[in-house]
Amino acid sequence: MKKFFAYIKEKKVVIFTFLLFLFGIALVMYFMPHEKRFEYEYQQNKIWMHEDLYAPFGFSIDKTESEIQDQRDSVMKKYSPYYNYDSTVYERVADTILSRYMRELGHFVPDTVYDYDDVMKSQGLSDFAKLLKSVYSTGIVDVQKPYKTLIIERVSQRERVLAHSILTLPEAHGELMQKIPNDFDSLQRVKFKEIIFTSLIPNVLLNEEISSQLKAQLQATVSEKYGYIGKGSRIISRGSVVTEKDKKVLDSLKKEYESGNVSFEGRLAIAFGQLILLIVAFVVLFLLILYSEPDVFMRFKYSFFIVTVVVLFIGSAILTLRFEHISIYLIPYVAMPILIKNFLNARVALFVHIVTMMIIGLVAPNPFEFIFLQISVGVIALYSLGNHYQRSFLFWTALISLGSYSVIYIGLSLLKLGSLTSIEWPQLLWFLGSCVFLLTTYLLIFIFEKIFRFPSDITLFELSDTSRGVLRELSDKAPGTFQHSLQVANFVEVALRKINGNALLGRIGGLYHDIGKLKNPAFFVENQMFKENPHDNLAPEKSAQIIIDHVNYGRELSRKHGLPYSLEQIIYGHHGNSKTMFFLDKYKKLHPDEEVDESMFQYPTSKVVNKELAVIMIADGVEAASRSAHLETREQIEALVQKIVEHLINSKQLENADITLKELDIVKEVFVEKLINLYHARVPYPEDEKKDETV
Numbered sequence: 001m002k003k004f005f006a007y008i009k010e011k012k013v014v015i016f017t018f019l020l021f022l023f024g025i026a027l028v029m030y031f032m033p034h035e036k037r038f039e040y041e042y043q044q045n046k047i048w049m050h051e052d053l054y055a056p057f058g059f060s061i062d063k064t065e066s067e068i069q070d071q072r073d074s075v076m077k078k079y080s081p082y083y084n085y086d087s088t089v090y091e092r093v094a095d096t097i098l099s100r101y102m103r104e105l106g107h108f109v110p111d112t113v114y115d116y117d118d119v120m121k122s123q124g125l126s127d128f129a130k131l132l133k134s135v136y137s138t139g140i141v142d143v144q145k146p147y148k149t150l151i152i153e154r155v156s157q158r159e160r161v162l163a164h165s166i167l168t169l170p171e172a173h174g175e176l177m178q179k180i181p182n183d184f185d186s187l188q189r190v191k192f193k194e195i196i197f198t199s200l201i202p203n204v205l206l207n208e209e210i211s212s213q214l215k216a217q218l219q220a221t222v223s224e225k226y227g228y229i230g231k232g233s234r235i236i237s238r239g240s241v242v243t244e245k246d247k248k249v250l251d252s253l254k255k256e257y258e259s260g261n262v263s264f265e266g267r268l269a270i271a272f273g274q275l276i277l278l279i280v281a282f283v284v285l286f287l288l289i290l291y292s293e294p295d296v297f298m299r300f301k302y303s304f305f306i307v308t309v310v311v312l313f314i315g316s317a318i319l320t321l322r323f324e325h326i327s328i329y330l331i332p333y334v335a336m337p338i339l340i341k342n343f344l345n346a347r348v349a350l351f352v353h354i355v356t357m358m359i360i361g362l363v364a365p366n367p368f369e370f371i372f373l374q375i376s377v378g379v380i381a382l383y384s385l386g387n388h389y390q391r392s393f394l395f396w397t398a399l400i401s402l403g404s405y406s407v408i409y410i411g412l413s414l415l416k417l418g419s420l421t422s423i424e425w426p427q428l429l430w431f432l433g434s435c436v437f438l439l440t441t442y443l444l445i446f447i448f449e450k451i452f453r454f455p456s457d458i459t460l461f462e463l464s465d466t467s468r469g470v471l472r473e474l475s476d477k478a479p480g481t482f483q484h485s486l487q488v489a490n491f492v493e494v495a496l497r498k499i500n501g502n503a504l505l506g507r508i509g510g511l512y513h514d515i516g517k518l519k520n521p522a523f524f525v526e527n528q529m530f531k532e533n534p535h536d537n538l539a540p541e542k543s544a545q546i547i548i549d550h551v552n553y554g555r556e557l558s559r560k561h562g563l564p565y566s567l568e569q570i571i572y573g574h575h576g577n578s579k580t581m582f583f584l585d586k587y588k589k590l591h592p593d594e595e596v597d598e599s600m601f602q603y604p605t606s607k608v609v610n611k612e613l614a615v616i617m618i619a620d621g622v623e624a625a626s627r628s629a630h631l632e633t634r635e636q637i638e639a640l641v642q643k644i645v646e647h648l649i650n651s652k653q654l655e656n657a658d659i660t661l662k663e664l665d666i667v668k669e670v671f672v673e674k675l676i677n678l679y680h681a682r683v684p685y686p687e688d689e690k691k692d693e694t695v
Helices: 002-010 012-031 065-076 089-104 116-122 126-138 169-177 186-199 208-220 244-259 264-292 294-298 300-320 335-343 346-361 367-384 393-417 427-438 441-452 457-463 469-477 479-498 503-512 540-560 565-573 581-590 611-628 634-650 661-679
Strands: 059-062 082-085 149-153 158-162 204-206 225-229 234-236
Touching: 012 264, 012 300, 059 244, 065 208, 082 208, 089 116, 089 126, 089 186, 116 126, 126 169, 169 186, 225 244, 234 244, 264 294, 264 300, 264 346, 294 300, 300 335, 300 346, 300 441, 335 346, 335 367, 335 441, 346 367, 367 393, 393 427, 441 457, 457 503, 469 479, 469 503, 479 503, 479 611, 479 661, 503 565, 503 611, 540 565, 540 581, 565 611, 611 634, 611 661, 634 661
Parallel strands: 082 149
Antiparallel strands: 059 225, 082 204, 149 158
């Protein structure tokens, strides 16, 4: 039982990762729709590669939404809205105009019944009265006239009239104002115009109920179906080219097939099939990461982060399928590889992106197009741009992604449709929306950085500021160590760029790797400044412990200042499990007959496992050795660098690091060139021609 619990404790990260992947599969299963999927893939103008297809049941051939809308628009050209003619309006308006005219212009208003025409004639408004009657006889409509004809229901008859023969209120105002008598002075004209403008009301009123019924009757004549395919009818033969007509039939069959009711046994079978495919996809992802970046699974948080991102994007994609008017292409899938690369690396980001797009392809319409499009654009965006911490990065990524989406979509459409005119250009708007949402990736990076406490490239870049924090303290209290760290950072950054490592992490690691020397800066040779060496008065084992303790204190400082875990690993592990050979040899000379406990002189950490830490270890040794060596020629510098690297290889400090011999050769060459530039090494003149030179 003890062995079992010991095994569980030893393998707990692997076990938790396995359980986490199972939980991720369960979550994706929850989001997945459990409907039947049409088993055939087809594209217009492509050859039907399957067996002859016969209708498994009878179904109708659907028209597309655009075709139905076009036919409805065509039918609506025959539509005439229905209006009621109100014959009482004229009398009310005429009486209102006369009464207001007499009152507002100071005329006598008769109390008894009067003849309207006689009164108007007496006021010089005879022509106006005739026109007012004519206008209302023709009709004033209460709304604008978007249709060519109107149906007007009068008392004794129903007639269809041309819309332009009916007046709107503004048109009636204009005609009547032309009949204002010329002998009116300016004040009278203004008042009379106001009376006309405020008194006129329509007498041809829209009957919305009957109009809606007429519209519905016309639209009902438009069929949403082309025809009917009977059960057993052959739909398409093997080797035939899928024409536009064939595609409509296949689309209708697919829609009918996938919308049909599924029994409990059928749903269970579908769910089981999805489960198998999801397990395969997650296993593929696990193996790809395990054999290419095994250190990712050394920490549970990395696995949790990957599964969280995968489930987030799959869930978002499936959610869009529940809304008819939202495209699955609106989700900014390009943000996924960018997000993962920011915290891990491009290789892991690529693997996660590919597998996630394959999973979404199980439910996406036109899965081949979706997978091809998203993987292609994701790879282009992932490898076409440089540093994520540059402010312009996301803007250029969005532009490149939009251009890539557009070009690939047009290519796929031409392959499928064979014509530019048939391409659905509005689809590009969904790609535009996706790229706009891509600009919010920095918000996602900030959220995940706070949740998982990962260092993003942006955070690492901020940590490179040497004028604040622990770096400022290092430059003040241990200036020699600070200068050493600057040189190491420069060496490491250039080398990692050459071998495709994380150059930014390497540079920041170089800056911080020796912050533990703040505890006893005078015990390190670079800070002694020609002063007495305090180790001369100490036992070698005591000196060794002081030197070794700088990695322990560095880890404490790292945690105190809230530095990322990846930096803490570099600070604590940049010496691996090597030994302080100078003090070990000194101890052996002082105690020649004593068996030496070499663990007193050994750093407490394990051997390095990643190339960033390996390069920092080499740079640390090379830079320190170069300070005490007298270097004048390239050969001397090459010999020094070779000696440091061979020592690390022979002591097996690099045996677990993911760095190849070819990459080591590149690193050595970079360090040689950097040292030549630093010390201005040159080939000396012959002995008889030597002379003093100033460089």
